[in-house]
Amino acid sequence: MEDQGMFNSLLIIILAAFIVPFITSHIRVIRFPIVVGEIIAGLILGVSGLRLIEAGPLLDFLSAFGFTYLMFLSGLEIDFQALSMAMKCRKDNEANPLFLAFGTFILTVGLSFAISLGFTSLGIIRSPWLVTLVLSTTSLGIVVPVLKEKGIINSPFGQNILLSALIADFFTMLLITVVVLLLTKGRLNDIFLVLFLFLAFFVFYKLGNILNRLPIIKTLAHATSQIRVRGSFALILIFVALSEYLGSEAILGAFLAGAIVSLISEKRDESFILKLEGIGYGFFIPIFFIMVGATFNLTDAAKSGNFLLLLPLLVVSLYLVKLVPAMLFRLSFSWKKALSAGFLLSSRLSLIIAASAIGLKIGEISENTNGAIIISAVITCLVSPILFEKFAPPQEEQEQGVVIIGATNTAILLGERLAQAGESVTIVDLEAKQRAKAKVAGLKVISADATTVGGFKTANITPEKRVVVTTDSDEVNLKICRIAAETFGLKNIISLVNNTTDMNRFKELGVSVISPAFSTLMVLENMVTHPAAFSLLTDSDDNLLVEEAVLTNGRFVRKRLRDIRLPGDTLIMSISRNGEKIIPHGNTVLEYGDLVMLVGSREPVLKTIRLIGII
Template identity: 40%
Template sequence: MEGISFFPLLIISGLAFVVPVIASRFPGGMIPIVVAEILAGVAFGRAGLGFIHVDENIWLAFLSQFGFAYLMLLSGLEVDFGLLSRLGGEGSSRMRMLLDNPLVMGLGIFLLTLIGAGIGAWLLLGDVPLSHILLFGLILSTTSVGIVVPTLKERGLTRRPFGQVILMSAMVADFATILLITVLAGILANDNIFRISLVAMLFGLFFIVTRVGARVQFHRFVRRPMEELAHATGQIGVRGAMALMVVFVVLAEAVEAELVLGAFLAGTVISSLSREEGSSLRVKLDAIGYGFFVPVFFITVGADFNLDALRSSPSSLLLVPALIGIAYAVKLVPSLILKTRYSLRQSLSAGILLSSRLSLIIAASVIGLRLGVIDEATNASLILVAIVTSTVSPALFTYLFPRPKTEQGRAIIVGAGQLGMMLSDRLTKEGMKSVIVEIDYEKAQSAREQGLEVVNGDGLSIEVLAIAGTLGATAFIPVTSDDETNLKACLLAQENFNVDNVVARVNAHERVGEFERAGIKPVSRPVAIAIAMDNLVLRPDIFRVLAEPASQNEFLEVPLLNSRFVGHPVDQIHLPGDALIVLVLRDGLSFVPHPATILEHDDLLTIAGDRESVEEARRQLRDRNGLATSS
């Protein structure tokens, strides 16, 4: 196509592929991927090598805007309506229910932020009209949902209560400031009330679509074609999500609101209608967004950073430290209300992440510049504040709130009956991530209400098993009441996902041999009861420790991967606390180690002791980098 060069997109695509690989090499994920993408954009954009010029490529600018809109769609998709409605529960006091609700906490943080930002704006601007102080205060109150959501997602926090509090705080800050700035800017520009009220109509449409969708989505005339066209070339769910996003974005433009508002509302509609976190649609939307559109947005944000504007205005550089200090203060102080539910470290880390600013503060400062509330120097300073906070805040959050402790593998359980839910709960308490696959919608919902992770789908579907995370799973455990289903599911896991540890419930004891010949570890009811009774008679104390997840003591099998321990005798291995090596499995043979026993790489060690000591010992023994020491 004449006049269009794909070279900038080649650079961006290459960066989108390389940057996560480089970022992952930093210990503990210290540099979030979104931050690395922004910095890469700065390096290759107008302030660096000059390979990417967003302002000179209309189609690249469009991809950046679309990526931003798509990120807002994914942000809306992360809102857990089930959590918002469940927290508190029966028997909780009204105050406890309020403190447990992420939306209420988010509103509280935003109101306190507004007060602090207003004071900060007054200190900076001095004797100016009240409307100018209010608008500047709103500019300082913004938060970048575009930074918050990917950072929380990297940490696996988006669906946890703490993550939902941060997410809702960011959402409230972003969209309340959008609405308030829209109204205030309209008043300052002498717009009529009718045009301002059109924004409220957008929310009205959101509630109508949500209510109507909830009523018709399970109707057979809707559900059947949606299921038939959900795969292969149909992908009707993805098409519908895209169309819904564009509809809301166009409507937002029509009422002269920010496009992020429309895209976010579209995401919340999808979230309210499809609450299954591991659903096929959500996985596909995530893959499309974080695989292409979102990296394009962050890289182009960095590429468009105008360093020359700051160099030409020394006064703007002097203003930057004060703006950065106020930007953090107005978020950190209000976040201390989280101390009522979380630790001080968590509260401060939330405030730091909420201090991230990006596109919205830039857009809001442009509005302020157009209305004469701020000048060119202040506008340039706010842009630098956006770059600094969006780079530093996620990194600080990562430092203060490191990744959750590594789980002891992942188990895929097929069947959400009483046995499946009990097994999932026990494995989770033991530190192993578990995902239940259940074809029946009601059973899946029941398990989800118990706080278990569930994928609603057929356990004999390769696609469903892939969505559940069977590839790379530590164990695969079908526990349905149908032996044929259990056997077929096991064979799928072995043949298509290379799962070695396959355990199955066998209802007909005479079929145990059939499962064993297929390399499956069968558990039949008579055998399970006999083993339990045998242990209760011969070794009751050990059995109690193994059977009770709440026990303070622990037995754990750990492969020796840390080279620092290899080649050392057992009496030179100083494990934390009271953790002891009580058994060694090597080359298929197990033996009790003596003080002079030399440990070898890949020995499977059985560690006994209190839970905390055993967990720390597991971490040290499995450390492939060899950072943990043996003495």
């Protein structure tokens, strides 16, 4: 019967986790994170409400693992390439992003400690140490999606906020481990044992890189083997077990495991990361957050004068300790941007609840204080995105276009044709004679050495631009492509490769390669074998347009082609979905994110692109 009760409770939790996203998605007034809905669901179903959920060994284990997996995904969220780009792409008049990140964090910890001492002297809390770190947290889980929705995550402002959030999360987590060790064991030599975790981090990072390059790993990465997912779970448990053995908190080990997976994942392999996120946010993590609400007795806490006094003080403190340090952002950005950064960094969710749970477990934080921290976290993650939206300046229009590096005759001709098609084209080269030719052709020209990071900055080559590398030297082209991909994180890179044996070196960087000899051969072959289809793509008919667009309009998602009426004579020639080419027919169902190739008269095709969403 006891087992039956546990499974009934688990069933109720899973049903709640299924229903909550439907409810939160229909709340339009404010941004309502799903995890907040899960905590509220727990409050309703648990000891504060209907008492339908009974804690037991099974739920305790699943909740604990959900908590651990949440910390793993926090490490996985780190995009090291994007952070490197933030460091190297800063403008000369901007402060060093690391200085801003560490400066805001140190000031936050200092303010948090002063406020915690005040709370302790008033008898509101037992100890200032863990509460200091609770106040110092932020939430990557709120910061990242808000920056993405605002469209500024790749901007200097967005990258500085992201780096500040990352520094706050990581070092708060590290300090929590140290403080808990001191409070529970009181020996400094136990703290030095934590260094073995970082040694293990580098060892497993190197080992993971070696394994990830083995052909068998790619072979076993699909279908029933899913070797990368299995390896990730093994890594989580290895680091959690190692953390427990060394006497540190499991959250640090899980976070480091996530960081390793993020580092060795090839170019942020989205399908692999989505699998890991699906497992966590689809099952384990909702159990943790619902159990947080289910086990908290809000009724008893509300009767306590201590709780009612602490709650407003905590909310004010959570904003104060972030808004004041965020004024450092004024060194690089406007006052309005600095203020908006402070509001966004004030959002708390996962880590603050985790830190509070640890404090409750070791007796440093009371039930009432834990409850006040949970409610405060819910308030900040609801209010902070709204305040950020209010104070953040409108999204800056990103200057898109094509940058052609190497002013060869072919490059100039390409630039002219792209300019005629309405593209913004920039030619980058050091040679004055070729730059003069490009200027005569009416193209924008920049004198810069693109084989250096400084040259890229001079040419203002940003991630949203498409780069075409056309110099006569494969080695020079490779060097430019490496800077573009690895230093600046560019995704749209095309390069000429004269020697076909060099093509794999470019492809490893994610570069689309064009071999002049092979391209000429392909053109001749298609002219012979498919003359009509080839002429459709190449004949210069001003009224005929062949274009690509990404489907983002929900009106067309999950619709059959036979049920869709496109403007004019527009036809869908092909569909690309997750790397797979689909030849469309009447029963083909469109999916969100499909890359569709359109053909038809100019105006109807352009109207269709605006309708379904352009790249």
